[in-house]
Amino acid sequence: xxxxxxxxxxxxxxxxxxxxxxxxxxxxxxxxxxxxxxxxxxxxxxxxxxxxxxxxxxxxxxxxxxxxxxxxxxxxxxxxxxxxxxxxxxxxxxxxxxxxxxxxxxxxxxxxxxxxxxxxxxxxxxxxxxxxxxxxxxxxxxxxxxxxxxxxxxxxxxxxxxxxxxxxxxxxxxxxxxxxxxxxxxxxxxxxxxxxxxxxxxxxxxxxxxxxxxxxxxxxxxxxxxxxxxxxxxxxxxxxxxxxxxxxxxxxxxxxxxxxxxxxxxxxxxxxxxxxxxxxxxxxxxxxxxxxxxxxxxxxxxxxxxxxxxxxxxxxxxxxxxxxxxxxxxxxxxxxxxxxxxxxxxxxxxxxxxxxxxxxxxxxxxxxxxxxxxxxxxxxxxxxxxxxxxxxxxxxxxxxxxxxxxxxxxxxxxxxxxxxxxxxxxxxxxxxxxxxxxxxxxxxxxxxxxxxxxxxxxxx
Amino acid sequence: xxxxxxxxxxxxxxxxxxxxxxxxxxxxxxxxxxxxxxxxxxxxxxxxxxxxxxxxxxxxxxxxxxxxxxxxxxxxxxxxxxxxxxxxxxxxxxxxxxxxxxxxxxxxxxxxxxxxxxxxxxxxxxxxxxxxxxxxxxxxxxxxxxxxxxxxxxxxxxxxxxxxxxxxxxxxxxxxxxxxxxxxxxxxxxxxxxxxxxxxxxxxxxxxxxxxxxxxxxxxxxxxxxxxxxxxxxxxxxxxxxxxxxxxxxxxxxxxxxxxxxxxxxxxxxxxxxxxxxxxxxxxxxxxxxxxxxxxxxxxxxxxxxxxxxxxxxxxxxxxxxxxxxxxxxxxxxxxxxxxxxxxxxxxxxxxxxxx
Numbered sequence: 001x002x003x004x005x006x007x008x009x010x011x012x013x014x015x016x017x018x019x020x021x022x023x024x025x026x027x028x029x030x031x032x033x034x035x036x037x038x039x040x041x042x043x044x045x046x047x048x049x050x051x052x053x054x055x056x057x058x059x060x061x062x063x064x065x066x067x068x069x070x071x072x073x074x075x076x077x078x079x080x081x082x083x084x085x086x087x088x089x090x091x092x093x094x095x096x097x098x099x100x101x102x103x104x105x106x107x108x109x110x111x112x113x114x115x116x117x118x119x120x121x122x123x124x125x126x127x128x129x130x131x132x133x134x135x136x137x138x139x140x141x142x143x144x145x146x147x148x149x150x151x152x153x154x155x156x157x158x159x160x161x162x163x164x165x166x167x168x169x170x171x172x173x174x175x176x177x178x179x180x181x182x183x184x185x186x187x188x189x190x191x192x193x194x195x196x197x198x199x200x201x202x203x204x205x206x207x208x209x210x211x212x213x214x215x216x217x218x219x220x221x222x223x224x225x226x227x228x229x230x231x232x233x234x235x236x237x238x239x240x241x242x243x244x245x246x247x248x249x250x251x252x253x254x255x256x257x258x259x260x261x262x263x264x265x266x267x268x269x270x271x272x273x274x275x276x277x278x279x280x281x282x283x284x285x286x287x288x289x290x291x292x293x294x295x296x297x298x299x300x301x302x303x304x305x306x307x308x309x310x311x312x313x314x315x316x317x318x319x320x321x322x323x324x325x326x327x328x329x330x331x332x333x334x335x336x337x338x339x340x341x342x343x344x345x346x347x348x349x350x351x352x353x354x355x356x357x358x359x360x361x362x363x364x365x366x367x368x369x370x371x372x373x374x375x376x377x378x379x380x381x382x383x384x385x386x387x388x389x390x391x392x393x394x395x396x397x398x399x400x401x402x403x404x405x406x407x408x409x410x411x412x413x414x415x416x417x418x419x420x421x422x423x424x425x426x427x428x429x430x431x432x433x434x435x436x437x438x439x440x441x442x443x444x445x446x447x448x449x450x451x452x453x454x455x456x457x458x459x460x
Numbered sequence: 461x462x463x464x465x466x467x468x469x470x471x472x473x474x475x476x477x478x479x480x481x482x483x484x485x486x487x488x489x490x491x492x493x494x495x496x497x498x499x500x501x502x503x504x505x506x507x508x509x510x511x512x513x514x515x516x517x518x519x520x521x522x523x524x525x526x527x528x529x530x531x532x533x534x535x536x537x538x539x540x541x542x543x544x545x546x547x548x549x550x551x552x553x554x555x556x557x558x559x560x561x562x563x564x565x566x567x568x569x570x571x572x573x574x575x576x577x578x579x580x581x582x583x584x585x586x587x588x589x590x591x592x593x594x595x596x597x598x599x600x601x602x603x604x605x606x607x608x609x610x611x612x613x614x615x616x617x618x619x620x621x622x623x624x625x626x627x628x629x630x631x632x633x634x635x636x637x638x639x640x641x642x643x644x645x646x647x648x649x650x651x652x653x654x655x656x657x658x659x660x661x662x663x664x665x666x667x668x669x670x671x672x673x674x675x676x677x678x679x680x681x682x683x684x685x686x687x688x689x690x691x692x693x694x695x696x697x698x699x700x701x702x703x704x705x706x707x708x709x710x711x712x713x714x715x716x717x718x719x720x721x722x723x724x725x726x727x728x729x730x731x732x733x734x735x736x737x738x739x740x741x742x743x744x745x746x747x748x749x750x751x752x753x754x755x756x757x758x759x760x761x762x763x764x765x766x767x768x769x770x771x772x773x774x775x776x777x778x779x780x781x782x783x784x785x786x787x788x789x790x791x792x793x794x795x796x797x798x799x800x801x802x803x804x805x806x807x808x809x810x811x812x813x814x815x816x
Contacts (some may be wrong), residue, residue, distance in 0.1 A: 064564055071560030074520070077527050078553045081542025086609045088531050089539025093756030096532025100767040103528055104775060120784040134778075175464050176670045328765045399610035400546035409554070417561055424565055434525070 008394050010403035011083040014381065014410055018075055018207070023375055024368065025069030026146075029109070030139040030188065031195035035223050036129050037132045040224075044125050050215045054222070057432055058199075059117055061425060062430040066113055068421050068427045070398075073106070083403070085098045087386050087396035090166065095149045095160045097171050102145035109138040127332045140188060148185045150378070151179035155248060156387045177265055178248060181302050182241035183378075189234040192375065194367045196227025197333065201364030204357045216371075221350060224360060226436075227367070228337035238374075239292075245381075247390060250302035252381040255313040257289055262303040266290045274316040322376040329370040337365055463762060464755035465534040468737075468744070470768050474526035475569030476733045480637065480726050481519035483630070486586035487638025489559065490631070491661065493583025497576075506581065507654050511645035520556070533764055535644040536607055537744045548592040555588030587631055594630030597762070598623030602684040603746045617638045622679040630678055632669035633729060639665055640709060640725040659713045667712055673732075681743055686746045690739035698738060702731035761779065 036058040074202055077099075078090045112134040119128035152158075158173030159166050203220035246253040253259075258274040266289040272282020287297035289407030294300075304312050313319060336359055343351035350356065386393040461469075488508045495501035495508075531538040540550055560700065562582040565574075595618040599605055604617040615621075639662035646654035680688040705728035714722045742750045755761060 013752050020545075067560065067564035071557055071564065074524060074560065075553060078542075078549065080531060081527075081538055082546055082550060082553070085539040085543035087537050088542075089609065092531035092538055093533070093760050094537035096528060096535070096756075097760060097763045097767065098530055099528045103521070103525055104767065104771045106524070107775050108778055110521065111775070114782050115778075115785060116780075122785055167757055169760050171759060213770050398543050399547060399632055400543055400614055402546065402550075402614075406550050413554075413557055417557075420561065420565055438499055445544070450786070 003083065005266065007396050007401065007403050008409050011397045014391065014403065014407040015079055015083055017407070017414070018072065018079060018410060019379070020372055020375060021074060022069065022072040023371060024194075025065055026143070027191035027194045028065045028198075029062070029069045029073075029454055030143050030191040032058060032065065032225075033132060033135040033139055033201070034192070035195065035199060035226060036062060038128065038137060038222055039169060040129050040132060040227070044129060048218075048402075050218050050423065051222075053215055055220050056106040056120060056410075059132075060428060061116055062449065063113060064424055066110070068417065070106075070110070072414075073416070082399055084386065084396045085398050087391060088312065088338075091159075091387060091392070094169050094174055095152050098145045098149050098152075098175060102142050104187070105138040105142035105145060106262050106286075109142060112138065143188050144184050144193065146178050147184045148175055148177070151183040152177045153181070153386065154181040154252075154350070154382055154388050156380070156390050162390055167246035179244070182237060185237050186234070186241050186374075189230050189237060190371055192230040193227050193234055193408040194371050196225075197360075197367040198223075198364035200227060201361050204360035206356050208354065208361060208436075209390055211385065220360065223225045224340060224350070227333075231333045231337050234425065235334060235360075238327070245292060249381070251304065251307055251312060253293075254302055254304045254306075255316055255319050255381055256377060257301075258316060258320045259289065259303045261305050262298065262300065264290055264300045266293075266301040268292065269320075270320050270328075271321060296351070297411050300308075301345050309330075313381050315380060319377060322380070326370045326373040326377060329366050329373075333363060333367065333370075336360065357411070359403050370432070463758060463765065464751050464753070465556060467755070467761050467764050468751045471526060471529045471533065472734065472737050474529055476730050478520075478526055479526060479633075479733055480729055482523060482640050483590060483634040483636040485512065485519045485728070486555075486559070486590050487634035487636065487665075488642065489562075489582040489586030490635050491638055491642065491658075492579055503651070504654060506648055507642060507649060507651065509648065511642060518567035519748050521562070524558070528676060529768075533756055533761060534744055534751070535722070537749055539609060539752045540612070540745060540749070541600065542603050542616055543608075543610035544614065545596050545599055546610065547614060548599075549596045549620045552589045552592040552596070553593065554791075555585040555592070558582070558622050558717060559585035559589065560601065563798065566764075577802065586634065587775060590634045591619075591630050592629040592631040594627035595619075595623035597630075598626035598684075600745055601626075601664075601687045601740070603686065603748055605748065607745070607749050620683070622676070622683040625672060625676045625679050629669060629672040632665055632672055635667040635724055636669050637729060640721055644722050663710060663712055670706065671719060684746070685744075687736070687739045690741070694741075695735040695738040698731045698735035702728045702735065705731065 036055050039058060040055035041272070042048050043050075043055055067394075077283040080092070112131060116128065116135060124129065152174055152184045155178040157177050158170040173452050179376055198222050200223040202248035203216050203223075206216050207220065211314045242253070242256075245256075256264075258272070258279045260276060260278055265287050267279075268285045270283040270285070272279040272284075290299040290301055293365045304316075337385050339356060340350055343349065343356070382388055384392050384394065386396045484626040487512070491506050492501075492508045527538075530541075531733075556580045562578045562585065563576065597618070599618040602620075602622055604612055604620075607614050639658045642658040643662060645653055646658055647654075677688070677691075680691065705724045709721050709724045709728065712719075712724070740746055742752065744751050744754050756764075
């Protein structure tokens with residue numbers, strides 16, 4: 001049975017949108033607890049009240065973003081059935097164990113976030129610190145499990161037969177598929193990088209507005225340092241990922257780089273428009289693409305022409321631009337990291353110029369753009385396959401109709417949800433600055449005040 | 461017991477946990493909505509907010525747990541249910557999004573209108589999700605979900621008297637569970653008027669749920685003969701147990717003895733869910749797909765069971781620790797001084813605010 005192309009488009013749009021939304025919250029859920037613990041550690045180790053203040057504020061931001069992320073994550077679990085029933089119906093048994101493992105990590109993360117938040121009030125300082133450690137570890141474990149599923153979709157293995165009903169599964173081969181070694185570190189580093197620059201950028205904006213107190217300086221320095229350490233590592237990991245993709249998923253790589261014909265001495269294009277007859281416009285660097293793939297201009301790069309048009313990813317120019325944008329932003333962020341490093345080396349402090357603060361203020365949004373661009377590269381680049389070379393996305397989609405309606409609903413809901421989240425975080429930060437001490441608890445927090453019975457007026 | 465049946469049992473544990481804890485959560489939302497506006501509804505709502513506390517996420521993780529076990533252990537059943545029942549499951553998911561957002565922002569919505577919106581969303585969610593989950597159960601029980609990608613009727617599969625009755629029954633049961641739980645919470649909060657308030661609501665919702673269950677049996681008899689026949693034979697002990705627990709709760713609430721009422725109410729709901737499971741056995745989708753036919757390869761089933769055991773060993777103690785801390789928060793009204801930063805805003809830092 002053929003699905004109308006429009007339903008497939010709606011399903012892909014909804015999945016792309018909900019995942020693109022969730023990936024931001026998931027990144028914060030993975031990395032923000034680590035920033036919180038670094039501040040907490042510094043606060044306790046050096047008796048630094050400002051650092052403890054930051055740890056406490058960040059723990060509330062963790063709670064809000066985690067709670068919203070749990071909602072968007074639940075939606076995704078529904079979408080495995082609502083949008084892609086044939087995919088999950090055939091392969092749920094193959095990749096499902098990874099989600100079962102992820103479930104444990106998620107559950108533990110939720111529990112320990114709540115314990116940590118309660119712990120501010122009820123635990124000894126160092127005991128409290130240690131209850132935060134499982135939050136960081138489970139965040140990493142959860143990221144591993146989920147990204148390993150995506151890796152498996154790119155490099156499927158560990159099941160047989162490859163056509164028809166699956167009758168045997170090797171869970172270990174599924175979990176440790178060939179794409180795991182580069183996809184998982186790439187995503188975890190991305191989470192730390194995005195979160196670090198994002199948090200630092202918020203404090204940079206504050207400093208540009210004249211709030212130069214120590215809390216702001218520390219609030220900028222801790223996340224920025226983490227992000228600046230992660231960025232160069234990310235560049236190396238991403239580079240090796242691209243080379244692995246050139247080898248394992250050559251068509252995906254050809255689409256990323258707009259390589260039309262298989263040949264050696266392939267030109268690298270920075271931006272430009274992809275057409276069947278080659279790249280129009282953009283900056284051309286002869287031979288570089290071959291060098292990047294195999295360290296030599298004589299390296300052969302597989303072109304899109306090696307497979308029929310039906311097997312090539314769509315939206316080639318967008319894919320190429322997304323890839324170049326991700327790499328370009330990462331390069332610029334390395335520049336920021338060097339700027340910080342040189343400043344620190346010379347003056348034991350971050351550069352005190354407005355231009356440095358401006359660059360940091362922009363870095364958060366830039367890192368987010370890079371995150372989304374990278375996600376577009378891996379997801380659109382895998383098309384037209386949902387399971388690479390095994391199952392087409394068009395064969396996985398639901399036969400139910402009405403997906404445009406659910407997509408429109410989800411779009412509207414998420415816009416409101418995103419706005420509510422941002423407004424809430426802004427309101428929290430205003431209250432902190434105002435230091436009026438009024439409750440800004442957020443989810444998981446103990447309720448203030450006595451139980452209602454004690455405040456009761458005479459009933460009736 | 462084959463490993464397929466063991467995984468089915470794990471799935472049923474997840475369903476039960478979600479029905480009890482998620483159900484109580486949604487029921488609380490319904491009472492919050494029905495409490496009415498202004499001063500009249502303020503105190504019951506305060507009790508509800510106070511009682512739900514930090515355990516919301518734990519309640520709803522059971523749903524994800526059940527979904528993942530279903531698609532991992534019985535992929536083809538998952539495909540059939542989620543494609544044919546696209547409409548009610550989308551609406552149930554909508555309720556979950558609304559409820560989850562309400563939870564995320566409940567403490568931070570400080571303005572009055574924000575509170576009103578939050579209560580309305582929470583209330584809407586508490587009707588949407590249990591109701592449409594109930595219609596899904598009705599569709600499955602009646603054998604209206606054939607194997608395959610959306611091969612059943614997208615509308616009549618769940619829009620029929622049986623499904624609608626079970627949907628309503630789910631809403632009533634959630635309300636009943638929540639009311640019984642809130643009676644205990646009111647007592648812990650030392651609010652005798654609220655104790656009576658929720659005891660009355662528990663009685664009313666119990667009667668409504670009982671009536672809907674009776675209607676549901678009639679509908680099952682004409683519409684889902686396989687499940688009805690088993691329900692009135694093999695599953696009879698569980699149905700009797702459920703009824704006995706339910707009546708015991710009613711008697712306890714009337715006589716004012718509250719101890720154990722919670723546990724009995726949970727028992728009543730649990731017995732019905734397992735009764736349903738027994739009535740469907742050996743089918744996942746009655747007369748369409750058996751547990752064994754839907755089951756994943758044995759390596760996968762073993763892996764699921766191992767992961768489940770690890771979850772029990774690791775998660776339960778952590779959850780216990782959280783509940784201990786949460787209870788401490790509920791019994792302590794005054795805060796102890798701490799060495800944490802002073803002057804920081806309240807909420808989780810409520811104690812700290814009072815220090816600074």
